[in-house]
Amino acid sequence: MDQLLFAVSTIIVGVFGCVAYFYFSNILLDRIYPAKGPNAGANINKANAIRPWLFVLPALLVLSLYLVYPVFSTFFLSMRDTRGEFVGVDNYVWLAGDDKFRESLGNNLLWLVIVPAASTFFGLVAAGLTDRIKWGSVAQSLIFMPMAISFVGASVIWKFIYDYRGDNQGEQIGLLNAIVEGLGGTAQTWITMPFWNNIFLMIILIWIQTGFAMVILSAALKGISEETIEAAYLDGASPLQIFFKIKIPQIWGTIAVVWTTITVTVLKVFDIVFAMTNGQWGTQVLANLMYDWMFRGSPDFGRGSAIVMVIMVLVTPVMIWNISNAHKENR
Amino acid sequence: MEMAGTKSRLTWAVNLAVGFLVLLWIIPTFGLLVSSFRDRDAISTSGWWTALSASEQNVIVRADAPDNARPDGAVWVLTGNVFDSGSGNVTAFGITSREPEAFAPGEVATHARGHQITVEANGDYRITYPEEPSGNRGQRLFVRAESPPSFTLDNYREVMFAEGMGKALLNTLTVTIPATIIPILVAAFAAYALAWMEMPGRALLIAAIVGLLVVPLQVAFIPLLKLHNNIGIGKGYLGIWLAHTGFGLPLAVFLLRNYMAGLPGEIIESARVDGASDFAIFRKIILPLSFPALASFAIFQFLWVWNDLLVAKVFLGTGEDQVVMTGRIVDLLGSRGGDWEILAASAFVSIAVPIAVFFSLQRYLVRGLLAGSVKGG
Numbered sequence: 001m002d003q004l005l006f007a008v009s010t011i012i013v014g015v016f017g018c019v020a021y022f023y024f025s026n027i028l029l030d031r032i033y034p035a036k037g038p039n040a041g042a043n044i045n046k047a048n049a050i051r052p053w054l055f056v057l058p059a060l061l062v063l064s065l066y067l068v069y070p071v072f073s074t075f076f077l078s079m080r081d082t083r084g085e086f087v088g089v090d091n092y093v094w095l096a097g098d099d100k101f102r103e104s105l106g107n108n109l110l111w112l113v114i115v116p117a118a119s120t121f122f123g124l125v126a127a128g129l130t131d132r133i134k135w136g137s138v139a140q141s142l143i144f145m146p147m148a149i150s151f152v153g154a155s156v157i158w159k160f161i162y163d164y165r166g167d168n169q170g171e172q173i174g175l176l177n178a179i180v181e182g183l184g185g186t187a188q189t190w191i192t193m194p195f196w197n198n199i200f201l202m203i204i205l206i207w208i209q210t211g212f213a214m215v216i217l218s219a220a221l222k223g224i225s226e227e228t229i230e231a232a233y234l235d236g237a238s239p240l241q242i243f244f245k246i247k248i249p250q251i252w253g254t255i256a257v258v259w260t261t262i263t264v265t266v267l268k269v270f271d272i273v274f275a276m277t278n279g280q281w282g283t284q285v286l287a288n289l290m291y292d293w294m295f296r297g298s299p300d301f302g303r304g305s306a307i308v309m310v311i312m313v314l315v316t317p318v319m320i321w322n323i324s325n326a327h328k329e330n331r
Numbered sequence: 332m333e334m335a336g337t338k339s340r341l342t343w344a345v346n347l348a349v350g351f352l353v354l355l356w357i358i359p360t361f362g363l364l365v366s367s368f369r370d371r372d373a374i375s376t377s378g379w380w381t382a383l384s385a386s387e388q389n390v391i392v393r394a395d396a397p398d399n400a401r402p403d404g405a406v407w408v409l410t411g412n413v414f415d416s417g418s419g420n421v422t423a424f425g426i427t428s429r430e431p432e433a434f435a436p437g438e439v440a441t442h443a444r445g446h447q448i449t450v451e452a453n454g455d456y457r458i459t460y461p462e463e464p465s466g467n468r469g470q471r472l473f474v475r476a477e478s479p480p481s482f483t484l485d486n487y488r489e490v491m492f493a494e495g496m497g498k499a500l501l502n503t504l505t506v507t508i509p510a511t512i513i514p515i516l517v518a519a520f521a522a523y524a525l526a527w528m529e530m531p532g533r534a535l536l537i538a539a540i541v542g543l544l545v546v547p548l549q550v551a552f553i554p555l556l557k558l559h560n561n562i563g564i565g566k567g568y569l570g571i572w573l574a575h576t577g578f579g580l581p582l583a584v585f586l587l588r589n590y591m592a593g594l595p596g597e598i599i600e601s602a603r604v605d606g607a608s609d610f611a612i613f614r615k616i617i618l619p620l621s622f623p624a625l626a627s628f629a630i631f632q633f634l635w636v637w638n639d640l641l642v643a644k645v646f647l648g649t650g651e652d653q654v655v656m657t658g659r660i661v662d663l664l665g666s667r668g669g670d671w672e673i674l675a676a677s678a679f680v681s682i683a684v685p686i687a688v689f690f691s692l693q694r695y696l697v698r699g700l701l702a703g704s705v706k707g708g
Contacts (some may be wrong), residue, residue: 003502003568003652004499004501004503004504004505006505006568007504007505007508007509009510009511010509010513010568010572011509011513012513013700014509014513014516015512015513015516015571018513018514018516018517018520022520022610023592023610026609026610027607030608049530050527050635051524051528051609052524052528052529052533053524053531055520055521055523055528055609055613056520056524056525056536058517058520058521058532059517059518059520059521059580059584060521060536062517062576062577063540063543063572063577064559064573065577066544066551066573066576066577066578066580067543067550067551067577067578068543069554069556070550070551070552070553070554071546073551073554074550074553074554075549077553077554110667122352125352125705126349128347128354129345129348129352130349131343132342133345133346133349135341135349136349139349139352139353141693142353142357142691143352143353143356144357144689144693145356145357145360145686145689145690146356146360147634147684147689147696148682148684148685148686148688148689149360149636149638149685150638150639150640150657150661150681150682150685151638151640152638152640152657152661152678152681152683153657153660153678153681154678156363156660156663156664156674156678157359157360157363157678158359159674160359160362160363160366160671160674161362161666161676162554163357165548167631170375170376170378171376171378171380173374173375173376173377173378173671174378175358175359175362175378175379175380177533178380189689199673207356207359210356211356212700214668215701216699216701217356217698219697219701229557237668238471238533239341242629259531262619264545266546266612267547268547268549269641270641271640271641271657274640274661275640275660275661275664276532287547287549287641290549291641291644294553294645295644301553304389304553305553307550308550308552308553311547311549311550312546312547312550315545315546315547319542319546320544322367322541322542322544322545323538323541323542326537326541327534327538331338
């Protein structure tokens with residue numbers, strides 16, 4: 001209970017602190033440059049030049065300290081060894097030769113290809129289908145729901161599906177193995193099955209992200225002008241033709257946005273791998289490998305930082321693309 | 332006519348396809364939800380899908396000790412019921428492990444030692460001994476029984492009080508509430524300035540915010556942990572509140588700025604002409620009008636912080652008073668890997684709140700998603 005009190009008092013201090021800062025800094029500015037007296041005109045201009053910075057200052061400070069500074073700091077740390085000595089690119093050279101790193105990078109690339117593609121595909125199918133029926137919005141809610149579930153919760157849900165019982169442990173209680181046995185197959189330990197276990201982990205993220213893709217794509221589909229569809233319909237196009245030849249080409253931009261957003265999520269995937277396998281059996285990914293190097297018995301912040309920089313580099317193209325898009329929008 | 336026929340067939344196909352998709356998407360969660368209400372033995376011996384209908388199982392029970400038999404005329408009689416609690420329906424019984432289903436309910440089985448045994452369909456058994464029996468080991472009864480679906484809240488009771496989920500729930504709340512509220516305020520002021528105030532470098536700042544949206548959080552861990560240690564915060568709630576505030580700010584500023592920029596400029600201009608200060612405009616006009624965007628971000632941040640594992644693992648300690656629910660569940664996955672009754676109930680304790688938020692405030696969540704990704708790219 002004490003800690004909840006602590007939390008509530010933090011909220012009060014935080015909220016009042018913020019409000020007080022904004023309120024008093026504005027008043028102070030008006031005192032220093034009063035909008036009256038001999039220099040009223042010049043004072044108003046000066047105050048107007050400063051005021052926006054008062055508004056953005058707290059956000060800028062927090063962002064600089066918690067996101068911008070760490071990017072540079074991590075970059076410099078990645079060139080140091082465990083004792084803090086400068087070692088140049090040694091950590092990167094070590095990475096290039098490390099089996100676990102190669103495995104992680106390979107797996108990350110596999111995730112990068114499969115998860116965005118599958119999520120976008122299922123999202124598109126779900127959006128296209130649910131738009132046409134009466135209970136579409138209910139169906140969308142249900143498909144969208146996994147978005148609210150934590151990756152850890154989702155991992156428990158799916159670990160139960162992949163559960164395996166050995167020969168003497170009675171009937172299969174995992175849904176997948178029960179189905180496989182029901183169809184006459186042999187139960188498997190899916191989580192340890194080389195290569196394919198990666199796919200089984202990816203299914204979890206696809207299950208979560210499909211709802212996101214569906215919601216965005218569904219909105220885009222609704223935004224398509226009726227006229228083009230009407231025209232195609234009158235020309236005798238089938239519903240499938242209308243979907244693939246008229247609707248999809250008009251929402252390419254949105255599909256790209258969905259794809260890249262999921263790509264960024266995939267690059268940072270950690271919780272699922274950590275909870276399901278902790279990187280064993282050939283399922284290691286960069287984010288989990290980095291966590292290993294950071295928190296293992298004898299942490300190596302240099303190597304950990306080098307791994308983070310690799311993730312950072314992989315994210316950069318998306319970042320640049322996003323910035324240029326936003327720039328176009330604002331013009 | 333043919334056109335109409337094709338159309339209705341197509342509608343059928345679409346309905347079926349959507350139905351299939353929805354089933355595929357909810358069955359995983361549903362399976363674990365059902366399991367969280369089943370008792371331990373039931374989960375480990377049969378799939379959750381069998382729990383919804385009456386299940387048949389073979390059970391072995393031991394009848395009451397012969398010492399307790401009562402004389403009844405010329406014989407000694409022992410009675411009881413094979414179901415310890417609740418009810419069931421016996422479909423067959425037996426008295427040896429070789430033939431566990433030899434008799435139908437109501438039939439009389441004669442034991443090699445001379446006593447006779449009957450088990451009725453409702454589970455009542457009656458054993459008659461020709462002479463006074465002795466001994467404290469009861470007769471073994473093999474029963475094939477059909478039991479109605481049975482559910483229990485015991486798992487939830489256990490995880491909340493014995494497995495530390497109750498405390499973890501409190502910890503998660505402690506992390507989530509300030510980490511949701513504080514960034515909103517900081518971001519709202521900045522968003523207003525970036526949307527409606529003239530300042531040099533505004534476009535650059537907006538571009539920087541868009542860029543920061545995708546920066547991997549992993550980047551921040553080592554430098555910030557060092558920083559927190561150096562300034563004496565160490566690992567704890569203060570540190571994680573600050574971290575979540577920082578990590579949530581780009582999205583908050585971005586969403587709010589986009590929304591505020593879309594508000595009608597005339598209102599703001601006319602307020603300025605009337606002599607209202609920026610602070611007053613922000614408080615009296617912008618803030619109330621931006622409610623939908625504030626709600627969208629609040630939901631995002633809430634879900635993200637509540638569901639987070641990584642940031643909590645890095646910025647909080649590992650003690651009982653700081654482990655959040657996601658962290659606790661991961662620990663349980665390690666230590667109680669096969670105990671699905673514990674895992675299922677724990678998972679649902681942590682899932683319940685986000686799901687409730689999701690279903691009640693879905694409108695705002697969707698709006699935020701659309702504003703956050705379609706517009707911004």
